[in-house]
Amino acid sequence: MGGRGMVRRVVSxxxxxxxxxxxxxxxxxxxxxxxxxxxxxxGPARRVVTIPMPMASxxxxxxxxxxxxxxxxxxxxxxxxxxxxxxxxxxxxKITDSVTGTNFMxxxxxxxxxxxxxxxxxxxxGNDIVDPITNAGLNALLIQYGTEELTRQYxxxxxTAIGRPERIGPLVEWRDRVEKEIETKxxxxxxxxxxxxxxxxxxLSSITASGDKxxxxxxxxxxxxxxxxxxxxxxxxxxxxxxxxxxxPDFILLNAFEPQLxxxxxxxxxxxxxxxxxxxxxxxxxxxxxxxxxxxxxxxPLSWMxxxxxxxxxxxxxxLRAEMKSAYETLYNYQLSDADIDGILWMDKQGSAAGYDxxxxx
Amino acid sequence: xxxDSTAAAETTTVRGLTRPVxxxxxxxxxxxxxxxxxxxxxxxxxxxxxxxxILWQGVLHPGLVPSAIDERVVLLxxxxxxxxxxxxxxxxxxxxxxxxxxxxxxxVSPDILGISxxxxxxxxxxxxxxxxxxxxxxxxxxxxxxxxVSVGFLARINGRTETVTVILAGLVVGSMFTALVSLLQFIAxxxxxxxxxxFWLMGSFSTATWQRVLIAAPGLLAGTALLWALRxxxxxxxxDEAEARSLGVxxxxxxxxxxxxxxxxxxxxxxxxxxxxxxxxxxxxAARLLVGHDHRVLLPSAxxxxxxxxxxxxxxxxxxxxxxxPLGVITALVGAPVFALLLRRHYRERKEQ
Numbered sequence: 001m002g003g004r005g006m007v008r009r010v011v012s013x014x015x016x017x018x019x020x021x022x023x024x025x026x027x028x029x030x031x032x033x034x035x036x037x038x039x040x041x042x043g044p045a046r047r048v049v050t051i052p053m054p055m056a057s058x059x060x061x062x063x064x065x066x067x068x069x070x071x072x073x074x075x076x077x078x079x080x081x082x083x084x085x086x087x088x089x090x091x092x093x094k095i096t097d098s099v100t101g102t103n104f105m106x107x108x109x110x111x112x113x114x115x116x117x118x119x120x121x122x123x124x125x126g127n128d129i130v131d132p133i134t135n136a137g138l139n140a141l142l143i144q145y146g147t148e149e150l151t152r153q154y155x156x157x158x159x160t161a162i163g164r165p166e167r168i169g170p171l172v173e174w175r176d177r178v179e180k181e182i183e184t185k186x187x188x189x190x191x192x193x194x195x196x197x198x199x200x201x202x203x204l205s206s207i208t209a210s211g212d213k214x215x216x217x218x219x220x221x222x223x224x225x226x227x228x229x230x231x232x233x234x235x236x237x238x239x240x241x242x243x244x245x246x247x248x249p250d251f252i253l254l255n256a257f258e259p260q261l262x263x264x265x266x267x268x269x270x271x272x273x274x275x276x277x278x279x280x281x282x283x284x285x286x287x288x289x290x291x292x293x294x295x296x297x298x299x300x301p302l303s304w305m306x307x308x309x310x311x312x313x314x315x316x317x318x319x320l321r322a323e324m325k326s327a328y329e330t331l332y333n334y335q336l337s338d339a340d341i342d343g344i345l346w347m348d349k350q351g352s353a354a355g356y357d358x359x360x361x362x
Numbered sequence: 363x364x365x366d367s368t369a370a371a372e373t374t375t376v377r378g379l380t381r382p383v384x385x386x387x388x389x390x391x392x393x394x395x396x397x398x399x400x401x402x403x404x405x406x407x408x409x410x411x412x413x414x415x416i417l418w419q420g421v422l423h424p425g426l427v428p429s430a431i432d433e434r435v436v437l438l439x440x441x442x443x444x445x446x447x448x449x450x451x452x453x454x455x456x457x458x459x460x461x462x463x464x465x466x467x468x469x470v471s472p473d474i475l476g477i478s479x480x481x482x483x484x485x486x487x488x489x490x491x492x493x494x495x496x497x498x499x500x501x502x503x504x505x506x507x508x509x510x511v512s513v514g515f516l517a518r519i520n521g522r523t524e525t526v527t528v529i530l531a532g533l534v535v536g537s538m539f540t541a542l543v544s545l546l547q548f549i550a551x552x553x554x555x556x557x558x559x560x561f562w563l564m565g566s567f568s569t570a571t572w573q574r575v576l577i578a579a580p581g582l583l584a585g586t587a588l589l590w591a592l593r594x595x596x597x598x599x600x601x602d603e604a605e606a607r608s609l610g611v612x613x614x615x616x617x618x619x620x621x622x623x624x625x626x627x628x629x630x631x632x633x634x635x636x637x638x639x640x641x642x643x644x645x646x647x648a649a650r651l652l653v654g655h656d657h658r659v660l661l662p663s664a665x666x667x668x669x670x671x672x673x674x675x676x677x678x679x680x681x682x683x684x685x686x687x688p689l690g691v692i693t694a695l696v697g698a699p700v701f702a703l704l705l706r707r708h709y710r711e712r713k714e715q
Contacts, residue, residue, distance in 0.1 A: 246405045
């Protein structure tokens, strides 16, 4: 992406309105969130709590720092501690994670102690996880998981809410540009040229995979010119190894959520090691950058480029290392070292995987 | 019940062994068929002929490491899973039968008495403390036994043990241990030990390997054999306390012996496949309907029936859809109505007496 030539663009369909209040120039901010609720802020939120996991690093990226983030999900904190973000922003590792359980149920007392003027929470998962926030008299902004469109919308809302609307334009433009660039090359691919990709959201204790509906991973698997191997499932369900053998996917993607999971889990398994993916060394653990690259987040275009380069090396030639350096400069004002990139891409564990050559430092 | 079991014992001796032998034959055939069908069924398509050929090869050359994927699916995924389901089902059924005899109460089973929950807590505690391997299994046995002993003491009021107090004590102890497992979940590291702890509460054979078969089989087989050795004692223990004593049974000591055996069986099962409910109550009753109350014929029938039933249920769980159906869902759907029926009949009979 780089600092040059970024076009600020207003996202169509985005229900964000900025209203200038009169008087001393105090800015009142009105937002209609993704649950259709009206959120009113007296000014840019200065103390933000994020309950959805990817939003903690999202707020850091949109703000360009950790100053506004005062509470997050425990699993956001582990991503920060295990990943690069803890190195870029050492202060982030000290932010409290007691405001919510990993099941998104807010801890009202801890929430009140954090004294936020904005709490970002999942919408569409029932009122039980929202009511404790509003009952405590706090401002909740609800966002929805699923599609790229929703992601761009809520990132724009959050940028607006924290008074950094100028930072979202370039990010949305980047997402749009990379998506179009990839899609022009893959849109007309016949089904026979689309290899199957299996993404495993859990692997160690039980194995889970997801169908297509409302599944962001399926969205970008399709975008890069592949097909979701587990498309016939509905929702996210537990599957067994026999089922994976039956699907016999061309690629296996392992989630970045389980720290102890790496590609050896597949190669050492008597069944999984015989799948096409394993036989052709096409098993990859999804990178963990500023956030885990599996769900939608501020770095999503990087995960698309990573997967596009791996799935269709004959169509794509993204210089991932250069793209990452440029993106991290924009997002976090940080110069990635080659060692940083090797760590994010799990070079030590999967550097010898098929197609990983092109990601090596030159 | 007292007159029942003596009557049953008499019929078998009078009529000789023809009826049980027919029933054993039928049940063994049922088990064999369900095992074979189960080995041929699954999400990975292997034709039945091919599956049986692979199996035959595996039996002929047990040391051979399979290389083709269909061979590995049959020999490394299905075979240990089917075997584990069979021994676990047999163990739970026989443990339930033993408990029902000792408590003179048809409404008890390892999960209703909280033994499974205690065992699960033992496993979860071991993981939280960073203990793996044999010491972990030891903790599983020990806590299972602790749960059973607690129920025994709680239910004994003024030297008498009533049906209702036993079930309620089991409920209390089971809930207590379930809560303790949840507490461990709460304080566990959400990413590393949590998934391992969740496993104990959700019964499943999806993690079956030959290694797990080796972990569970000794306890399950030895426990089942011991209960079989105690079959005469079980007949006596299921008599009235005074009657049993007058026949020279040291009831207290032998009851404890049975308890220890049951804890071993349930611990072995929980250690490899988590809490599996309802089998321990449904199967003994089905077996009793078939062969009567005499433990000499009841125990082997429960073993065969339990194994066959568990294999069928697990085959459904793993092959009916792309997703694994939780085992507990199927066992509860079958078990809960049976339990309700038994409960009503038990109290109706007591009223009539």
